[in-house]
């Protein structure tokens with residue numbers, strides 16, 4: 001059943017990149033629960049994408065799976081073509097696909113740098129640029145939403161918090177921060193709403209090793225005292241793309257249990 005009070009996404013179509021696991025999978029399911037039909041993009045984990053499709057269909061929405069690399073321009077075009085052909089015009093885009101290739105700075109290879117920038121930043125550029133073009137082509141559907149389209153980037157607390165041993169990742173998220181804000185400034189007058197979500201430590205594959213090694217060390221960085229779940233981010237994203245957030249534009253919503261609050265200063269400084 002779709003949510004009420006401006007939270008319903010009934011009649012809207014969403015594209016979610018990197019939707020085969022973790023935050024992307026949870027957001028695809030969350031959007032479906034709110035009533036949207038969903039394009040489920042994956043890069044290598046087709047089985048994961050199939051599980052996401054099951055969750056979308058269980059929620060009573062339609063879903064379609066499409067493989068592709070967000071760092072590749074023609075793959076990104078195919079994502080949007082797939083949405084228009086199978087579901088209809090694109091209303092919502094969650095630019096989520098992201099990777100880490102952690103390495104001490106002196107040893108970081110150009111390949112490690114370029115892989116992260118390509119997926120996390122160039123991918124965000126290609127996906128949002130295509131979204132803007134498709135929103136313009138579609139035109140306003142006021143019966144569906146007061147916005148021509150909604151874009152949410154999956155950023156990170158590391159668009160704000162520097163991260164030793166992961167300068168490629170932190171640089172990519174710092175780039176997403178000003179990509180989001182500059183794009184919001186440029187296209188707001190067209191009623192294209194652009195925001196980010198900034199997750200903290202969320203229990204997904206990307207940090208599985210660190211959580212297995214020392215979950216307490218991670219928790220010590222979170223004033224609210226718990227590691228987040230992908231559904232915590234899904235709730236934030238569903239709200240951000242809904243009409244309940246129609247006046248929220250150019251904002252990064254940190255959903256991080258307070259990780260951005262300099263918890264190292266608790267009792268110090």
Ligand code: BGC
Pocket residue numbers: 100155156157158199200201202206207
């Ligand atoms: C990273 C995770 C990390 C979290 C908090 C995220 O952006 O992908 O690996 O646990 O930030 O540091």
